[in-house]
Amino acid sequence: MEIEKALFDAHRARFAAIDRLLPDAAPPPVGGERVDAATAAGVQVTGVVQRQLHGPDDVTLLWSAADARQLFPFVGDTGTEGMDVLLRAWRTRMDAETPGEDSACVINWPSRDAEAIRAFLDHGLVPMSALAVRTGRRHDDPGAVGVTVRRARHEDFDTLLGLAVSTHDYIGQVATRYRPNAAELLAPALELALEKDRPLLWLAERDARIAAFAHGAWITSAPGSAEAELLPHGRWGYVNNVVTVPALRGSGLGRTLMAAVHEEFAAGGADGTYLYYNPTNPLSSVFWHRQGYRPLWTSWEVHPASALR
Known part of the structure; x- marks a missing residue:
């Protein structure tokens, strides 16, 4: 038109x-x-x-x-x-x-x-x-002590899917609709990510148990691409999902995990990182601003x- x-x-x-x-x-x-x-x-x-x-x-x-x-x-x-x-x-x-x-x-x-x-x-x-979006170099607060961060493996799938579903159910209260088949909708993306040699799935462990995970991707905003309608041209780290075990929220796990994620994206030459969050979510709307993100587009x-x- x-x-x-x-x-x-x-x-x-x-x-x-x-x-x-x-x-x-x-x-x-x-x-x-x-x-x-x-x-x-x-x-x-x-x-x-x-x-x-x-x-x-x-x-x-x-x-x-x-x-x-x-x-x-x-x-x-x-x-x-x-x-x-x-x-x-x-x-x-x-x-x-x-x-x-x-x-x-x-x-x-x-x-x-x-x-x-x-x-x-x-x-x-x-x-x-x-x-x-988050642009520029900055120092991240490492957050919690006694936490180790590693890449996800195939044997982590069931735990990761359970955490992802629990977060979807929470968001269903404050933003998007609850979907009873959330597990079936979420599983393919997790399975696909785990098939890669170095999946962009990071886990935070405490006491040898998975306490949080982050799922990311590399995105290029180039002339003529769909991404170029939303982001400045460049190579971007995309944070697709970050989940913490409900009982451990607020203990610094998210900060520890994202410090590692941001460091890896920066080392890979990212011009910035971006993500989607729900302004009506009382947890993410506070957490991501403290991590240096600020809204660029709002739906x-x-x-x-x-x-x-």
């Missing part, structure tokens, strides 16, 4: 002014339905709505509604008013649909745009996920989709 050059130029300039770490604003996505609106002064704003349906065995259900409608806004420099009128137009369009309970309206937007946040809140959207959502105001 094409949009007016003046609107897209203003959109790109707005992103550049909001946050120096944001990459160049991406053009409108291919496919989807266009939504148009205008401010009181007659300034045109627009957006594209794409719908994604996920089946019961789709791993995306671990972080997404089964029926997700995502809006890609282009409001230029119209601020709160432009986003407000566009969301009103989207709400009017939603009146003709009958989404089920496992549905959501979603907008992924730069975290530092306070003017847009005002509009999101007014329309019932809440911050459900944030892409956070604003309302469940079910019909609850958009």
Whole structure:
């Protein structure tokens, strides 16, 4: 879909002014339905709505509604008013649909745009996920004593899967939905990671027992790649999941584990590290900020989709 050059130029300039770490604003996505609106002064704003349906065995259900409608806004420099009128137009369009309970309206937007946040809140959207980044060299607090960190092995699979499921169940209370088949959805990624010679799966052990683990990956943001729409160009360490045994949370295990992870990514030439966390999670929202991460993009959502105001 094409949009007016003046609107897209203003959109790109707005992103550049909001946050120096944001990459160049991406053009409108291919496919989807266009939504148009205008401010009181007659300034045109627009957006594209794409719908994604996920089946019961789709791993995306671990972080997404089964029926997700995502809006890609282009409001230029119209601020709160432009986003407000566009969301009103989207709400009017939603009146003709009958989404089920496992549905959501979603907008992924730069975290530092306070003017847009005002509009999101007014329309019932809440911050459900944030892409956070950590750049530059820094000294990590080693955290706990009496803890050893090693790479995971095949024989650790059952323990790792149990920990991952327990964390999913906890997050189901404060962010994403609880999925009864979480173990089946989580297992393939763990199995695939363990097949590698040096899996990016780190374990923290205390008293010879697994107390925490971290799962990571190497990601390259290059021109034309999907990652380049979210991250500056470069080689990034991705922290996919960090889990601590529930009874041992708050004892420094996470800090010890991440000190080792950050050191290895830095030694491998990472330009930075990034991850996704839930702002509504009272544990991760504190932990990751203390680790030097800060939000770059925030996913604003309302469940079910019909609850958009």
